[in-house]
Amino acid sequence: MSFQELYNKHCKQGHHYTYGTAGFRAHNSVLDTVMFTTGIVAVLRSIYLKSKFVGVMITASHNPPEDNGVKIVEPHGEMLVQNWEPIATKLANSASAGFTQLESALKAITDELHIDTTQLACITVARDSRESGPRLLAALRAGISVFSNVKIVDFELLTTPQLHFLTHTLNSSSSPSTVKESAYYDHFISMWNQLTQLHHVTELPFHLTIDCANGIGADKVKELIAQAGSVLASSLSTVNGKTDTFQLLNESCGADFVKTNQTFPANCSPEPSQLYCSFDGDADRVVFYYMDDKENKFHLLDGDKIATLLAKLLADLLHQCGLSDTLNLGVVQTAYANGSSTKYISDDLKIPVSCTKTGVKHLHHEAVSNYDIGVYFEANGHGTVIFSSKFVETIDIALQETSKTNKNKHESLLSLQLFSQLINQTVGDAISDMLAVVATLSILKLKPEDWDQCYHDLPNRLTKVIVPDRSVFVSTNAERQLVSPEGLQAKIDELVAKYPKSRSFVRASGTEDAVRVYAEADTTENAIELATKVGEQVK
Ligand code: 16G
Ligand code: ZN
Known part of the structure; x- marks a missing residue:
């Protein structure tokens, strides 16, 4: 198919795209166009980096099942360099304006960066377990296929960090064609075995239950446990592993749910002094928790x-x-x-x-x-x-x-x-963080x-405020202070001064159309009061 035919098949017009904190993310129904252009960006990036493998991951992490998203992985596994984010945004919004606009935006970029689009591009792709994944992958592959000299390694279903790891492994390998998903398990199991054998760990000091958020992490961690041998197999078990029931993804479970609600996820019957952890939907995030044996209270280890x-x-x-x-x-x-x-x-x-x-x-x-x-x-x-x-x-x-x-x-x-x-x-x-924590504790x-016991968290509160335009909330000092709207920071400072051991800040979310308010103080009541009062100033 020609470029235009591919465009007509996969792209729609009218949506405005913004590259957020971790790529593009939205309801799946508006994402085909940006998948198509992200395929193009990945090809350009790979050629620009002399045919190194560049990764593309389709996921919306902890967001609801009907959302999806896409992010680009650099050859050594980092996130896309920041000065290419405007290129990705420009192509997406040009495609959203029309084919001619996309074509001229592409030409402007290749001219400016001296990219010869006949050169070889090497791309790795993967997706999480979402229902919209296969359709969006097809749009992504169509964007890639605009160019003729491309090698694609499609890993199908992976966690986000697996794709980062495998993209890096492919670029470091002298025989890339032999790099399979198994390289991930082989590597981490081998390191786990060597480290725990060195320290004579024959059993874990607790049982660990892993809440997999009904996401792709479930299948992958089960695979790892199955291959790892007896120490892990006898002390680790999983819950919320229904990867194929799409609507259950992140539903009343997963790292975001547990962290936000400070409570156990669904399908978990806590026992005192045993350890629990929750992954998010694409398994790049983990929090731990347990129930104490005196008051049977939930404790988060974030x-x-x-x-x-x-x-x-x-x-x-x-x-x-x-x-x-x-x-x-x-x-x-x-x-x-x-x-x-x-x-x-x-x-x-x-x-x-x-x-x-x-x-x-x-x-x-x-x-x-x-x-x-x-x-x-x-x-x-x-x-x-x-x-x-x-x-x-x-x-x-x-x-x-x-x-x-x-x-x-x-x-x-x-x-x-x-x-x-x-x-x-x-x-x-x-998965790897979990192994590192379990190894350390063992x-x-x-x-x-x-x-x-090492320290006790100060009571805190995180709230979300919907505002007409979050872009007016501009912060400095690693988001701890606002420079705009004018005068707001002084009001926050005044409120903070009223509560012992307190701190509060306001920042525009990078993933949602909202402003977040964080407050901590000596008591839970004070933290809630401070967050509420700061929130009122934001509205
Ligand atoms: C994204 C970020 C995460 C951050 C969150 C903040 C990555 C891979 N993910 O999910 O690190 O905590 O955004 O969201 O960078 P917010 O801007 O909506 O508060
Ligand atoms: Zn995630």
Whole structure:
């Protein structure tokens, strides 16, 4: 089919597209056009990067089943570089205006970037379990097929982090054609086995129930458990794994539901002191929780608790290797991080903490730029740990130099090396993060309650306010202060001054047409009151 015929078949006119925090996301019925143009963008990006594999993931993460979305993955597994986001937006909105507009926008871009569209493009694609996935994939593939010299690896159903990992693996492999989905399981199971064997972990200190949000993570984590062997198989089980009942996706379950409602998901019968976790719809996000044995209350172990657990283990290992001064370790958070966690990391763990804007790409960038070991997590459970090339070289050399006679140091070095591989460094990954947390708790022999003891969350409240135009809410200082509308920040400051240990900020959502209000304070009543009063100022 010609370019125009493909366009006519898949594109509709009239919708305005915006590249949000994590790509395009909307009701599936308006997405065919943007899928088509995202196929084109991925091809251009791959050619621009000298035929490296570029990934395209079709997912709407924790959003409702009828939504969908698309995001582009860079060759080494990062999210699309930010200066290409306007290109993606431009092509989508041109296609939405008409074929001629799309054609001329494409020409303008290829001319400006000197892209020869006859060169080879290499693309990986995958989708989550949504009903609209196959149709939108067809639109995406049509966009790709506008170009003649393309190699596509279609992984079909994957979690988002699997696609990030496999895209990176393909680009690093000398024989890309042999890279299959199994590379993901082989890698993480091997690292898990080596790390837990090194520490003689023969059983977990709890049973872990995984709530899979009825999303694609269910099928993939089951596959991993089945292949992993007895330690995991005997201590892990899954609930909410109905991937093929589309309307159940994220319904009363999943990481977003648990974090927002601070309660157990559907189909989970909690037992005291056992551990639970929830993935989101595309398994790039995980939160843990448990019920205590005294009051049978729900306790959330969110992204902040994950970050502190992992940062503490890594700091201890660095110390045991005598490398604390050679390799710098830091934690990256967003404004949503609970104030107690920030205080614990800087005052008790004595680890530097930085704060960035919301969205994985911002945290990732900050971690890469500042630290040899950068632990980054959003409170909602998105995050990972990244390790610099200096880390890799330093550990390699130290391992060679450390004779087996210094057994403790050798073991700590090896632990660091294995740990860096057990974590999916390309992007936050619910499955890999879960393995890293479970390994840490098993090595340190910690029960959920022990993990939870490190600090106590300040009571907090997150609310959403619908406003006529969220774009007037412009913030600075990693979204902690507003510069517009004028005068609003002063009013927030005045309110905050009235409550002990309090903090509040307002920011425009990057994924929804709304403004979010966050408040924390010494008591739940005060946090709610503060959030309500700040919310009233926003309306
Ligand atoms: C996206 C981001 C997530 C962030 C959320 C904030 C990625 C992969 N996802 O889902 O990290 O927490 O947006 O949503 O970056 P908001 O702007 O609506 O508050
Ligand atoms: Zn997600």
